[in-house]
Amino acid sequence: MKTFPLSLLKPTTMPEVQEAVLYAAPGIGDTTRVRPVAGRSKTALHHAGDGVVVDLAGLTGITEYQADECTFTALAGTPVAEIERRLAEHGQSLPFEPPLAGRGATIGGTVASGLNGPGRYHHGGVRDFLIGAKFVDGEGRLIRGGGKVVKNAAGFYLHHLLLGSLGRLAIFVELTFKVFPTPRAERTLRVACASLGDALAALDRVRRSTTDPDAVELTPEGAVIVRIAGAADAIDARAEGLAAILGHDRATVVEPPASLSPVDAAAWWTGSRDFAWVSGPLAKVAVTPSRIHALDAALARAGASRRYGAGGEVAWVGWPGAWAELDALLLEHGLSGVALIGPAPADPMLGVRPDDAFLSRVRQTIDPRGTFRG
Amino acid sequence: MGPSDLLPALARVLPPARIVTAAAGLAAFESDGLTTFKARPRAVVLPETGDEVVAVVRLCAAAGVPFVARGSGTSLSGGAVPHVDGIVIALNRLTRILEIDPVDRIAVVEPGVINLDVSAAAIPLGLYYAPDPSSQAICTIGGNVAFNSGGAHCFRHGMTLNHVLGLKVVLADGTLATLGGRSLDPVGPDLVGGFVGSEGRFGIALEITLRLLPRPAGFRTVLAAYRSLAAAGDAVSRIVRSGLLPGAMEIMDHLAIQAAEAAVHAGYPLDAAAVLLVELEGEAADIDAQFVDLEALIRASGAYNVRIAQNAAERLAMWKGRKSAFSAVGRLSPDFIVQDGVVPRSRLGEALVGIEAIGRTHGIRIANVFHAGDGNLHPLILFDGRIAGAHDRAEACAAEILRLCIALGGSITGEHGVGLEKRDFLAEQYGEEDIACMKRLQRMMDPADIANPGKVFAPVTQAAAAKHLAAHAAATKRVPS
Numbered sequence: 001m002k003t004f005p006l007s008l009l010k011p012t013t014m015p016e017v018q019e020a021v022l023y024a025a026p027g028i029g030d031t032t033r034v035r036p037v038a039g040r041s042k043t044a045l046h047h048a049g050d051g052v053v054v055d056l057a058g059l060t061g062i063t064e065y066q067a068d069e070c071t072f073t074a075l076a077g078t079p080v081a082e083i084e085r086r087l088a089e090h091g092q093s094l095p096f097e098p099p100l101a102g103r104g105a106t107i108g109g110t111v112a113s114g115l116n117g118p119g120r121y122h123h124g125g126v127r128d129f130l131i132g133a134k135f136v137d138g139e140g141r142l143i144r145g146g147g148k149v150v151k152n153a154a155g156f157y158l159h160h161l162l163l164g165s166l167g168r169l170a171i172f173v174e175l176t177f178k179v180f181p182t183p184r185a186e187r188t189l190r191v192a193c194a195s196l197g198d199a200l201a202a203l204d205r206v207r208r209s210t211t212d213p214d215a216v217e218l219t220p221e222g223a224v225i226v227r228i229a230g231a232a233d234a235i236d237a238r239a240e241g242l243a244a245i246l247g248h249d250r251a252t253v254v255e256p257p258a259s260l261s262p263v264d265a266a267a268w269w270t271g272s273r274d275f276a277w278v279s280g281p282l283a284k285v286a287v288t289p290s291r292i293h294a295l296d297a298a299l300a301r302a303g304a305s306r307r308y309g310a311g312g313e314v315a316w317v318g319w320p321g322a323w324a325e326l327d328a329l330l331l332e333h334g335l336s337g338v339a340l341i342g343p344a345p346a347d348p349m350l351g352v353r354p355d356d357a358f359l360s361r362v363r364q365t366i367d368p369r370g371t372f373r374g
Numbered sequence: 375m376g377p378s379d380l381l382p383a384l385a386r387v388l389p390p391a392r393i394v395t396a397a398a399g400l401a402a403f404e405s406d407g408l409t410t411f412k413a414r415p416r417a418v419v420l421p422e423t424g425d426e427v428v429a430v431v432r433l434c435a436a437a438g439v440p441f442v443a444r445g446s447g448t449s450l451s452g453g454a455v456p457h458v459d460g461i462v463i464a465l466n467r468l469t470r471i472l473e474i475d476p477v478d479r480i481a482v483v484e485p486g487v488i489n490l491d492v493s494a495a496a497i498p499l500g501l502y503y504a505p506d507p508s509s510q511a512i513c514t515i516g517g518n519v520a521f522n523s524g525g526a527h528c529f530r531h532g533m534t535l536n537h538v539l540g541l542k543v544v545l546a547d548g549t550l551a552t553l554g555g556r557s558l559d560p561v562g563p564d565l566v567g568g569f570v571g572s573e574g575r576f577g578i579a580l581e582i583t584l585r586l587l588p589r590p591a592g593f594r595t596v597l598a599a600y601r602s603l604a605a606a607g608d609a610v611s612r613i614v615r616s617g618l619l620p621g622a623m624e625i626m627d628h629l630a631i632q633a634a635e636a637a638v639h640a641g642y643p644l645d646a647a648a649v650l651l652v653e654l655e656g657e658a659a660d661i662d663a664q665f666v667d668l669e670a671l672i673r674a675s676g677a678y679n680v681r682i683a684q685n686a687a688e689r690l691a692m693w694k695g696r697k698s699a700f701s702a703v704g705r706l707s708p709d710f711i712v713q714d715g716v717v718p719r720s721r722l723g724e725a726l727v728g729i730e731a732i733g734r735t736h737g738i739r740i741a742n743v744f745h746a747g748d749g750n751l752h753p754l755i756l757f758d759g760r761i762a763g764a765h766d767r768a769e770a771c772a773a774e775i776l777r778l779c780i781a782l783g784g785s786i787t788g789e790h791g792v793g794l795e796k797r798d799f800l801a802e803q804y805g806e807e808d809i810a811c812m813k814r815l816q817r818m819m820d821p822a823d824i825a826n827p828g829k830v831f832a833p834v835t836q837a838a839a840a841k842h843l844a845a846h847a848a849a850t851k852r853v854p855s
Contacts, residue, residue: 067615068615068719068720069718069719070719071718091617114560114562114563114564125558127535137811142807143807149783149788150529151716151748152716152787153524153533153571153785153788153789153790153791153792154785154786154792155803155804156568156575156812156830157522158568158812160565160566160567180619181616184617208500208588210657211657212590212657212660231660231664233659233663234659234663238659238660241659286555287557288478288480288556289477310558313557313558314557336555336560336562349561349562353562354563355552357549357551358569359563361545361819362568362818365811365815
């Protein structure tokens with residue numbers, strides 16, 4: 001039986017990741033677990049248990065980027081911020097605005113945690129922009145799912161099965177994305193409504209309108225923040241139309257719709273992506289607009305801070321208590337969540353867990369001996 | 375329970391009128407949109423509810439009889455061709471739209487619902503379902519999910535996968551599973567993304583939760599004519615580089631234009647070597663501003679004739695020409711094969727030159743219709759099946775085109791799937807470990823290999839299957855508790 005000289009392995013190449021997995025896989029190396037980490041921006045996902053931590057921060061670099069093609073390939077440990085800088089030189093961006101980029105998030109961690117930022121609402125999420133990936137499975141095999149072209153219906157989408165799996169099925173080592181041109185102009189409007197209920201009504205008007213905003217967020221106090229983006233010549237006219245929709249129900253408006261200054265707008269969206277408004281533990285909860293009202297009341301009673309993103313499709317929760325309490329609250333509401341920042345529980349999933357009927361077969365395929373199991 | 379016990383067992387769960395075994399009734403199900411493959415199933419069953427589908431699947435599993443789920447049979451890769459020892463589960467009667475929620479912008483539908491019917495139900499609420507395969511007036515959502523169907527608007531809106539939020543499925547052994555949910559921003563592994571595009575090899579989707587979008591406020595649609603195919607392709611590169619994000623960018627070559635014009639009189643210029651159809655969508659102010667740039671780009675790219683749709687009727691006519699292209703090509707030739715390869719956008723020109731050369735070498739006419747924004751080619755290889763050897767030559771030509779796409783760094787299929795047609799090429803696009811993992815996944819979902827067997831991968835022989843199961847049992851034993 002092998003023993004481990006180190007509990008922390010730092011591979012810098014794909015074969016070294018394979019070696020690290022084989023070194024630790026139960027029944028091959030030792031009976032222990034492997035935990036991939038990189039940027040350490042999502043601390044609640046880093047429960048090490050009895051496992052070997054594989055730090056992918058050294059597996060870094062953009063290996064292919066052709067701006068004409070609107071695709072790039074990067075190694076898993078590449079910081080999102082580095083990728084965004086490179087794309088910006090060519091007027092392109094990752095439209096889903098990966099969260100925590102300002103706090104060290106890597107592209108591999110973004111995919112493994114399946115997280116989306118404000119741009120999710122209009123353009124799509126990480127699942128819509130990831131077009132292929134290489135990963136190391138629980139047996140140390142290097143496997144590719146998808147490819148490097150934007151459209152590909154050949155074979156099964158192995159990379160999708162791992163997206164959002166929190167490093168509990170495999171280690172991503174290389175990711176290929178499609179990207180979009182960054183809009184030439186943008187404008188952010190804010191309206192303050194009297195209550196969350198009034199804000200949800202404003203949100204519903206926006207979601208059903210043809211104004212086509214690319215990001216929409218809500219605060220529990222009743223503010224709705226909307227960003228529109230597109231051709232520079234059209235922004236003023238579109239902002240006017242949006243303001244009319246946001247402020248339509250005057251009786252419920254406390255502060256009428258107004259454009260934020262570019263500095264304030266940038267601060268809002270960067271703060272959103274990096275969760276500057278939360279100081280303690282943070283969780284993500286998947287919701288839909290119709291579920292927000294009841295959830296918010298329960299979260300308020302528990303003393304949680306919160307914001308709603310992606311046009312009311314996600315709740316970000318600053319949780320003051322133990323994870324087990326939030327787990328119970330979400331179960332009661334029939335919702336699913338995941339702990340992201342804060343103390344690392346053995347199982348970071350919260351509330352309703354994914355149905356195991358299909359997932360267990362995926363696990364038996366990709367990680368049959370439980371190398372990555374929680 | 376053995377294979378011969380299946381039909382009597384089916385008769386206990388379905389009325390006789392919904393079990394077809396007569397040759398005349400079976401004939402309609404022998405092939406799909408790719409008519410070169412034909413097989414007569416033992417029976418076709420017509421369930422009307424999800425529960426009946428589950429009961430049928432469980433009986434097939436118990437009897438060890440293969441089944442092929444089928445919607446409207448529009449597959450262009452042989453994906454819905456029956457298995458000679460199996461039955462077809464026709465899902466055309468599962469046509470209920472279970473829910474449309476305008477607040478959460480969701481539709482929950484059964485697999486037999488026609489693609490266009492989802493939008494028809496959502497439009498009164500100001501919403502629509504974005505994926506628009508050319509066959510959208512007849513193809514079903516169940517088939518779209520199984521093959522991750524595309525369409526003309528993938529450049530901006532993505533494929534079917536990007537619009538499916540949740541699934542209720544029955545796996546091949548009769549196990550029920552729920553994947554995903556209703557939120558756009560879910561937690562947990564993207565199991566929905568792993569099921570979509572699995573070509574019926576894992577099981578059957580019984581309920582599908584779809585994302586609806588607000589209908590675009592407006593469109594600006596332009597049809598530009600070019601003296602060369604390369605110039606049209608170059609225009610697409612310019613548009614992508616410029617930062618514009620059109621809803622669709624489609625190219626048709628001279629031969630395809632002739633066919634479409636003869637069929638639907640869309641008003642395409644007959645003397646053009648190629649036409650480029652570009653559509654902007656969104657708020658009027660935004661698309662008007664973008665259109666100024668688009669028009670300048672198109673004029674600078676050497677278009678000799680630029681037509682702008684002046685109203686909804688003209689826009690629809692432009693799209694009709696494009697969407698009818700496949701069937702219209704039938705006027706030029708008694709038979710044709712549609713290919714679906716993808717190449718990196720920047721290598722479209724190379725690919726088109728290569729395809730032309732392949733056609734010339736084989737003495738075969740090839741019409742080209744393609745989703746230029748995605749690099750997704752649809753070469754239509756024309757042949758006359760009555761001439762000895764013509765079909766073989768067309769297939770040889772198709773094989774060379776697929777290999778060209780792989781060599782250029784692309785894919786053998788963008789939206790039609792592997793099916794029966796391209797299964798021998800999958801291993802050229804992926805590595806050994808990749809294919810092995812896909813096969814392990816398929817066997818895990820369908821240990822008896824009865825769900826749409828033979829599609830994506832060639833069937834496993836009995837001897838090889840036994841060896842696989844033994845090896846798996848040995849590996850499982852070693853796993854610590």
